[in-house]
Amino acid sequence: MKFICMKCNDFMDYEDQEKVADQRLGLVFSCKKCSSSFAMVTNSGETQLVHALGIQIGGRSGPAQPLELTRDSLKEDVKSVGPIWTEEAEKRILNVPSFARQMARKGIEDYAREKGSREINGKIMDEYREKVGM
Amino acid sequence: MDEDVISKIVKDLESGGAAPASVTDILGQVGDQIERVRKRLSRISHKMAVMSGKGGVGKSSVTINLALAFAKKGFKVGILDADISGPSIPKMLGVGGRTINITPEGAMPAVSHLGIKVASMDLMLAGADTPVAWKGTWQDSAVWRGALEMGVIRELLADVVWGDLDLLLIDMPPASSDKPPIIANLIPDLDGAIMVTIPTEVSQYIVRKSVTFAVKELKIPIVGLIENMKSFICPECGHKSGLFSPVVSLVEPEGSTKETSGELGRTMGIPVIGEIPFDSRMSRSADRGLPFIIEFPDASASLSFISIADKIIDQFLNKETRQ
Numbered sequence: 528m529k530f531i532c533m534k535c536n537d538f539m540d541y542e543d544q545e546k547v548a549d550q551r552l553g554l555v556f557s558c559k560k561c562s563s564s565f566a567m568v569t570n571s572g573e574t575q576l577v578h579a580l581g582i583q584i585g586g587r588s589g590p591a592q593p594l595e596l597t598r599d600s601l602k603e604d605v606k607s608v609g610p611i612w613t614e615e616a617e618k619r620i621l622n623v624p625s626f627a628r629q630m631a632r633k634g635i636e637d638y639a640r641e642k643g644s645r646e647i648n649g650k651i652m653d654e655y656r657e658k659v660g661m
Numbered sequence: 662m663d664e665d666v667i668s669k670i671v672k673d674l675e676s677g678g679a680a681p682a683s684v685t686d687i688l689g690q691v692g693d694q695i696e697r698v699r700k701r702l703s704r705i706s707h708k709m710a711v712m713s714g715k716g717g718v719g720k721s722s723v724t725i726n727l728a729l730a731f732a733k734k735g736f737k738v739g740i741l742d743a744d745i746s747g748p749s750i751p752k753m754l755g756v757g758g759r760t761i762n763i764t765p766e767g768a769m770p771a772v773s774h775l776g777i778k779v780a781s782m783d784l785m786l787a788g789a790d791t792p793v794a795w796k797g798t799w800q801d802s803a804v805w806r807g808a809l810e811m812g813v814i815r816e817l818l819a820d821v822v823w824g825d826l827d828l829l830l831i832d833m834p835p836a837s838s839d840k841p842p843i844i845a846n847l848i849p850d851l852d853g854a855i856m857v858t859i860p861t862e863v864s865q866y867i868v869r870k871s872v873t874f875a876v877k878e879l880k881i882p883i884v885g886l887i888e889n890m891k892s893f894i895c896p897e898c899g900h901k902s903g904l905f906s907p908v909v910s911l912v913e914p915e916g917s918t919k920e921t922s923g924e925l926g927r928t929m930g931i932p933v934i935g936e937i938p939f940d941s942r943m944s945r946s947a948d949r950g951l952p953f954i955i956e957f958p959d960a961s962a963s964l965s966f967i968s969i970a971d972k973i974i975d976q977f978l979n980k981e982t983r984q
């Protein structure tokens with residue numbers, strides 16, 4: 528979509544955006560020749576549809592972050608801050624009977640956090656097992 | 662504004678020449694999205710979608726057990742759960758409580774039995790029973806939801822650290838709409854679609870509609886048809902019998918009303934690549950997160966999954982890609 532200044536017969540530049548109200552954006556365009564400008568206001572549906580397509584109005588400020596659209600769009604917070612499980616740890620946790628597995632995962636993650644470890648590996652699992660006497 | 666000027670500007674726009682880059686640069690952003698998917702998937706040798714015309718025919722069960730059958734043969738396999746509003750794969754594979762962790766390289770998939778990598782909406786929900794709920798007041802808009810779900814699938818393809826895989830299986834949402842075939846268009850170099858059906862005429866009729874759509878409109882090759890719950894094997898005596906005897910057709914299929922899916926496959930030039938018997942232990946396995954083929958490797962249904970994997974390997978998967 529392009530806007531054209533009818534006085535100067537030239538393209539107008541996108542200048543700025545501001546949040547006019549909840550989920551409404553005002554997009555400001557101006558002509559570089561005569562410096563006249565106008566603003567277009569989107570309704571919340573338009574704003575959200577563009578967002579749903581993963582398009583950032585006004586262009587990106589930086590590279591896309593992993594799963595940013597999904598994480599931004601979910602109502603409840605994404606559980607993305609947990610420690611990282613090594614493949615070995617992933618394999619070992621599968622040996623825990625399924626009814627107890629979710630609890631075990633949480634216990635181990637809590638333990639790792641306590642120890643300030645960002646990674647769940649065999650060593651952390653051993654320590655945890657020792658601690659809870661599993 | 663005179664017409665010459667307008668036509669000049671339109672020409673410029675079309676040629677991309679004098680037009681200044683739009684600040685939002687929609688095409689550029691979409692191009693980046695496509696490029697990110699392409700780059701991530703370039704390390705995956707084969708991609709296949711698992712589809713069905715109807716919900717509840719066993720698509721997810723087929724996806725996980727078939728994935729494990731490939732893994733048993735030494736393939737590196739991933740599963741993308743493209744059922745955004747009703748994700749079920751992680752729970753069935755015993756990685757339900759797992760979180761997706763974000764690293765600078767991307768999101769780490771869950772790793773299940775035999776090293777199968779899994780990405781699903783389920784791994785991003787706050788709790789085990791949290792429903793998928795989106796921010797904003799546009800939840801009820803089908804267009805908006807559809808656009809967002811496509812965006813989520815695109816991110817699951819592009820942003821998950823899949824690493825090098827021989828095969829990625831994509832469990833499509835049920836095709837009550839024509840969403841799945843469209844999703845299939847998001848995936849570059851899709852090898853084809855595996856269609857799952859059950860032997861009722863209604864299910865076949867619907868499968869045929871989605872097959873036609875996939876083949877004709879989207880030019881997605883069909884890998885083959887899997888007939889699920891085709892027969893019942895008595896656990897006591899091993900006697901095999903048909904499960905769905907005469908059914909009353911709810912939807913009148915075009916032409917013949919008495920097709921078996923074998924005939925359906927033949928009439929449309931689609932090979933039937935296998936049938937899976939009904940086994941009552943299948944849903945218990947899924948509930949416990951211990952996949953059927955792992956728990957009962959010698960059961961008739963498990964052997965069917967292995968034989969289907971063999972056929973697909975033979976016909977579609979380049980053996981050189983195996984590590």
Ligand SMILES: Nc1ncnc2c1ncn2[C@@H]1O[C@H](COP(=O)(O)OP(=O)(O)OP(=O)(O)O)[C@@H](O)[C@H]1O
Binds near residue numbers: 890941945
């Ligand atoms: N061969 C089989 N024998 C016995 N039960 C089966 C078989 N295949 C699938 N089931 C059961 O049927 C139910 C539906 O299967 P599944 O969830 O795999 O279907 P789906 O097509 O993925 O469904 P949805 O459309 O909801 O995603 C499950 O309870 C599953 O355990």
Ligand SMILES: [Mg+2]
Binds near residue numbers: 722749
């Ligand atoms: Mg399913």
Ligand SMILES: [Zn+2]
Binds near residue numbers: 534562
């Ligand atoms: Zn001007």
